[in-house]
Amino acid sequence: MAQTASQIAGSGSAPEPAPDSAPRILSLTGVCKSFGALKVTDEVSFELPQGQALGIIGPNGAGKSTLFNLITGNIAADAGRIEFLDTDVTRTPPMSRCLMGIGRSFQIPQPFDKLTVFENLLVAATHGRKLSEREVGSDCAAILDRTGLMRVANSPAGSLSLLQRKRLELARALATDPKLLLLDEIAGGLTDAECVELVDTIRAIHRGGTTIVWIEHVLHALTSVVERILVLDFGRVVAVGPPDEVMASKEVREIYLGIEV
Amino acid sequence: MSDVTTYSVTTRTRASVVAGLIALALAVVAVVLPAFASRALIQDLFFILTMLSLAQYWNLLAGYGGLVSVGQQAFVGFGAYMLFGPVILWGLNPVPALLLSGVFALLLALPTAFFAFRLHGAYFAIGTWVVAEVVRLSVAMWKDVGGGTGTSLPREARSEMWGVPQIEAMFDVRTSAAQDILAYWIALAVAVATIGGIYAFLRTKRGLSLAALRDNAEAARSVGVDAARIKWTVFLIAAFGTGIVGGLIFLQNGRISPDSAFSVIDWTAFVIFIVVIGGIGTIEGPILGVLVFFFLQTFLADFGSWYLLTLGALGIAIMLFAPRGLWGLISEKTGLHLFPIQRRLVIGPGRDR
Ligand SMILES: Nc1ncnc2c1ncn2[C@@H]1O[C@H](COP(=O)(O)OP(=O)(O)O)[C@@H](O)[C@H]1O
Numbered sequence: 001m002a003q004t005a006s007q008i009a010g011s012g013s014a015p016e017p018a019p020d021s022a023p024r025i026l027s028l029t030g031v032c033k034s035f036g037a038l039k040v041t042d043e044v045s046f047e048l049p050q051g052q053a054l055g056i057i058g059p060n061g062a063g064k065s066t067l068f069n070l071i072t073g074n075i076a077a078d079a080g081r082i083e084f085l086d087t088d089v090t091r092t093p094p095m096s097r098c099l100m101g102i103g104r105s106f107q108i109p110q111p112f113d114k115l116t117v118f119e120n121l122l123v124a125a126t127h128g129r130k131l132s133e134r135e136v137g138s139d140c141a142a143i144l145d146r147t148g149l150m151r152v153a154n155s156p157a158g159s160l161s162l163l164q165r166k167r168l169e170l171a172r173a174l175a176t177d178p179k180l181l182l183l184d185e186i187a188g189g190l191t192d193a194e195c196v197e198l199v200d201t202i203r204a205i206h207r208g209g210t211t212i213v214w215i216e217h218v219l220h221a222l223t224s225v226v227e228r229i230l231v232l233d234f235g236r237v238v239a240v241g242p243p244d245e246v247m248a249s250k251e252v253r254e255i256y257l258g259i260e261v
Numbered sequence: 262m263s264d265v266t267t268y269s270v271t272t273r274t275r276a277s278v279v280a281g282l283i284a285l286a287l288a289v290v291a292v293v294l295p296a297f298a299s300r301a302l303i304q305d306l307f308f309i310l311t312m313l314s315l316a317q318y319w320n321l322l323a324g325y326g327g328l329v330s331v332g333q334q335a336f337v338g339f340g341a342y343m344l345f346g347p348v349i350l351w352g353l354n355p356v357p358a359l360l361l362s363g364v365f366a367l368l369l370a371l372p373t374a375f376f377a378f379r380l381h382g383a384y385f386a387i388g389t390w391v392v393a394e395v396v397r398l399s400v401a402m403w404k405d406v407g408g409g410t411g412t413s414l415p416r417e418a419r420s421e422m423w424g425v426p427q428i429e430a431m432f433d434v435r436t437s438a439a440q441d442i443l444a445y446w447i448a449l450a451v452a453v454a455t456i457g458g459i460y461a462f463l464r465t466k467r468g469l470s471l472a473a474l475r476d477n478a479e480a481a482r483s484v485g486v487d488a489a490r491i492k493w494t495v496f497l498i499a500a501f502g503t504g505i506v507g508g509l510i511f512l513q514n515g516r517i518s519p520d521s522a523f524s525v526i527d528w529t530a531f532v533i534f535i536v537v538i539g540g541i542g543t544i545e546g547p548i549l550g551v552l553v554f555f556f557l558q559t560f561l562a563d564f565g566s567w568y569l570l571t572l573g574a575l576g577i578a579i580m581l582f583a584p585r586g587l588w589g590l591i592s593e594k595t596g597l598h599l600f601p602i603q604r605r606l607v608i609g610p611g612r613d614r
């Protein structure tokens with residue numbers, strides 16, 4: 001392989017030890033996106049080895065969610081190349097990317113309001129995995145158990161509290177049985193106990209072999225799961241590397257001055 | 262496998278079981294009805310059943326699929342003409358020719374969808390209407406079936422329809438009454454198949470994805486829902502069914518003209534009225550709506566244009582004050598669903614649905 005992610009980012013972080021030898025699952029090369037005159041994603045390049053958990057941090061408006069939308073295809077890239085499992089998916093529609101194994105949560109929860117929580121998962125599992133309802137029923141029930149949604153399984157998703165909606169985002173993404181799971185700020189607003197629970201859940205998913213990219217402002221939750229952190233600012237990758245090194249770097253401390261570290 | 266808990270999934274409710282039994286009883290009564298009922302009642306029921314089927318298909322399109330078409334008269338008219346053509350020109354028996362109505366409407370739906378699916382919202386609606394007009398003008402040039410003035414089915418074609426002689430003998434009625442009974446029975450079968458078929462479809466995973474798309478199209482695509490495919494499916498089903506009903510309506514009528522076959526008032530405006538007043542996006546809604554429509558028509562038909570104005574005003578009032586229609590009001594108050602599609606996860610061993 002030609003370059004490691006940290007070399008591309010050129011942030012001065014040390015290259016990583018083990019995971020880079022694993023085959024890469026996702027790679028972005030020079031990806032750009034502008035909304036009008038606003039450049040929201042600016043020449044973003046990085047590679048993600050299979051099985052790794054990557055954290056993404058950066059100030060509000062840095063372009064983190066947009067980066068997810070580019071990876072899932074909900075937004076089309078202006079330039080650059082996105083590869084998933086060594087296939088060019090830059091122009092692939094979101095539905096196909098989901099079928100290939102990219103699962104996501106939305107920062108602002110997007111539940112199917114009139115469907116029940118269980119049905120929300122059924123849609124994802126039957127379509128995202130191309131299986132029948134019968135085949136996925138017990139998997140969906142297990143995911144509801146795991147994400148603490150069993151009590152509200154038969155309630156309309158529109159009636160859930162914000163925290164429950166965020167859990168539903170995670171649960172619905174899991175129901176598609178993703179190889180790459182993209183999580184966008186699902187820990188905000190949780191109590192400490194809930195946060196510990198969430199971290200345990202995500203760790204377990206990660207141990208199961210799923211590659212994870214997690215955008216999160218709750219840094220202690222993030223750093224207790226991820227092996228690597230990527231920092232975005234004004235749409236650019238300013239640092240990428242192991243959490244302790246990235247958090248110790250001067251640039252990142254400047255960006256995050258006044259924000260919990 | 263998992264020894265913790267077992268789950269089962271069900272859509273059944275007590276109300277739906279009762280509703281199913283009542284529906285079965287009604288269907289049996291409806292089948293034997295011609296033995297006692299007057300000819301006028303049979304004709305009224307034919308009207309109700311065919312309008313009900315058209316309304317269910319439009320509801321599938323607009324209420325479930327978000328495809329607000331105002332061009333369904335294209336499929337009614339084309340279906341009807343594709344019955345008249347073969348019957349008049351080749352002497353085909355009209356009963357099996359009904360299948361041609363459906364098949365040709367389906368074929369017409371392919372280019373229509375190809376064109377109209379490029380348009381969205383109001384433009385989609387206008388696009389479907391334009392297609393209907395184009396088909397109407399084209400059919401009006403077809404001289405063999407009367408061109409712009411229209412034509413009638415040959416008398417023998419209708420009197421020798423499959424089943425008519427047997428019905429004459431069975432009920433001891435004249436040919437014209439036997440034709441009415443046959444048409445009524447076919448309309449009944451079509452309505453039952455339509456409601457049953459749509460209900461079954463909504464209970465499949467594709468039916469579930471329709472609801473997901475309606476709630477949040479972006480999220481649906483992100484979990485692997487093929488939005489384009491499901492839209493095509495719904496559009497083609499609706500066209501096929503609408504074509505058969507169109508063929509049946511004009512078979513019973515015996516006469517056709519481009520203006521009546523492609524009437525936007527009769528086959529789209531009234532149908533939308535039925536769905537909106539009854540409750541869009543439910544199977545119960547159009548059933549209730551068609552009854553309201555029938556009574557309004559019976560009591561107001563003598564008032565000419567006042568009748569249309571009343572329908573319009575009522576439709577607008579419902580849209581403003583009860584956007585979910587009469588059935589919406591009822592189910593909100595009572596929590597009743599006669600055709601439940603909600604899957605409930607039940608803990609503990611249970612029967613599969
Ligand atoms: N669809 C859009 N149209 C226009 N501007 C957008 C759109 N989505 C995001 N933006 C803008 O792009 C910038 C980055 O947004 P986002 O990716 O959501 O940031 P983050 O997730 O890092 O907070 C913000 O300034 C936001 O207002």
Ligand SMILES: [Mg+2]
Pocket residue numbers: 064065066107
């Ligand atoms: Mg964001």
